[in-house]
Amino acid sequence: MPFLFPEVGDVEDERAAIGVLGPVDPHARSRVRVGWRAQRPPRPIVSAWLGDRAIGPTQHTTVAAIWAIWARAGWSGWPGCRVQWSWSWSVGGAAGRSRIRETVPMSAEYTQSDQFRDARIHMCDLSGLEIRDCDVTGLKIVDCYGGNVSLGGGFERVVVNDVDVTAYVEAELDRLHPNRVLAREATSAAEYRAAWDAIEKQWEETLDRARRLPEAKLHEQVDGEWSFVETQRHLLMAADAWIGNAVLEEDAPYHPLGLPGGGMPAEASAKLGLTLDATPTLDEVLAPRLARMATVRRAVDGLTEAELDRVCGRKPADPYPDKDYVVRRCLTVVCKEEAEHHRYAVRDLTVLEAGARTE
Numbered sequence: 001m002p003f004l005f006p007e008v009g010d011v012e013d014e015r016a017a018i019g020v021l022g023p024v025d026p027h028a029r030s031r032v033r034v035g036w037r038a039q040r041p042p043r044p045i046v047s048a049w050l051g052d053r054a055i056g057p058t059q060h061t062t063v064a065a066i067w068a069i070w071a072r073a074g075w076s077g078w079p080g081c082r083v084q085w086s087w088s089w090s091v092g093g094a095a096g097r098s099r100i101r102e103t104v105p106m107s108a109e110y111t112q113s114d115q116f117r118d119a120r121i122h123m124c125d126l127s128g129l130e131i132r133d134c135d136v137t138g139l140k141i142v143d144c145y146g147g148n149v150s151l152g153g154g155f156e157r158v159v160v161n162d163v164d165v166t167a168y169v170e171a172e173l174d175r176l177h178p179n180r181v182l183a184r185e186a187t188s189a190a191e192y193r194a195a196w197d198a199i200e201k202q203w204e205e206t207l208d209r210a211r212r213l214p215e216a217k218l219h220e221q222v223d224g225e226w227s228f229v230e231t232q233r234h235l236l237m238a239a240d241a242w243i244g245n246a247v248l249e250e251d252a253p254y255h256p257l258g259l260p261g262g263g264m265p266a267e268a269s270a271k272l273g274l275t276l277d278a279t280p281t282l283d284e285v286l287a288p289r290l291a292r293m294a295t296v297r298r299a300v301d302g303l304t305e306a307e308l309d310r311v312c313g314r315k316p317a318d319p320y321p322d323k324d325y326v327v328r329r330c331l332t333v334v335c336k337e338e339a340e341h342h343r344y345a346v347r348d349l350t351v352l353e354a355g356a357r358t359e
Contacts, residue, residue: 130224133262177343183335189303192331196300199338200293206346210282213349213356218282222348226259229282231345233259236289237274238337241316242330243296249313255288260317268319296334 110116127146136153151158158166174181179202182195210218210228218228226234237258244253254272257280269276308328315325 173343177339179339179342180336183332183339186332186335187328189300189305189308192303192308192335193300195335196296199335199342200297202342203293203338206342206349207286210345210349213352215281217352217356219279220352222351225344225348228345228349228352229280229285230259231341232282232285232289233257233280234261235338235341236285236292239292239296239334241320242334243299244292246312246314246316246325246330247299247327248295254317255292257285257288264317264319268317272317300331 126144136155155166157164158169179195179198182191182198186192186195219230221227221230236255237260240254240258241260244250254274256273256275257278258272258274259276260269260272260274266276308326308331310327312325312327312330315322316330
């Protein structure tokens with residue numbers, strides 16, 4: 001087994017810490033491949049393979065052999081940076097060819113930071129990278145490769161290999177989920193009522209579908225997204241904020257089981273009386289959720305054109321910007337939230353149903 005490099009403060013310490021690797025294989029020529037990954041705030045993480053070197057069947061892979069690769073690459077490190085070293089080797093022999101790779105894990109999470117703005121990431125291993133709730137205006141990915149690349153969000157324009165696919169993606173989503181169109185394009189009182197009719201109907205059908213799964217499945221996250229129960233909690237919070245608080249100005253609009261978006265600070269959620277760490281059953285969430293949907297039903301049934309243009313006396317919640325919130329906008333937000341999160345919910349229900357059939 002290779003000696004794993006520890007994280008150290010500078011390259012000199014690293015060189016002293018490596019030690020000696022034993023012969024990789026007594027009967028086969030091998031090749032060692034060396035790389036680095038480092039971060040020195042405020043610079044982003046960068047990494048690259050520096051090169052490789054053939055190792056004879058009886059040679060030891062020593063500090064000098066590995067260091068020669070680094071020296072040839074002309075990289076000497078940054079004083080005070082945190083470095084992750086890794087290498088791999090290929091072993092040839094009568095039994096065939098195998099590959100062993102040993103790396104030091106270096107996972108990290110960055111929140112509310114601008115350190116990657118205008119950064120250039122070149123020849124780095126970004127496999128498994130997740131970017132969530134970020135402004136990616138001007139993001140450019142060029143000459144990269146990989147499988148299962150997933151992109152989702154609200155983008156004004158998306159170009160893939162010089163082809164603008166924005167209109168195609170939107171049209172396909174509207175075809176598969178026609179309620180998106182009703183939610184997005186409603187402007188009159190009658191159109192908001194029609195949109196809410198469709199939203200109520202789709203959730204009635206989807207809730208019947210969800211109840212056919214075991215309760216545990218409804219708390220299961222698919223690919224790190226909200227579970228079905230968490231989705232219901234979030235939609236409860238959305239209607240509490242945009243209808244209960246902003247439009248109706250209720251005395252106690254927020255139900256404790258509401259789940260805000262990831263951008264709301266924990267202290268702000270606590271001030272609203274939300275219990276983010278609660279683990280309610282589906283029925284426990286649906287009690288306030290369906291009650292709030294009934295409140296929205298009454299609101300849209302009583303809509304007039306004048307009411308749609310009324311400026312609300314409150315904003316949805318304290319963390320929201322201080323600006324005018326018109327009833328029309330509040331209703332549009334809630335309808336779009338319902339339509340989009342229904343899309344996510346049925347997508348994940350399909351995965352959960354497939355998993356339930358194989359268990």
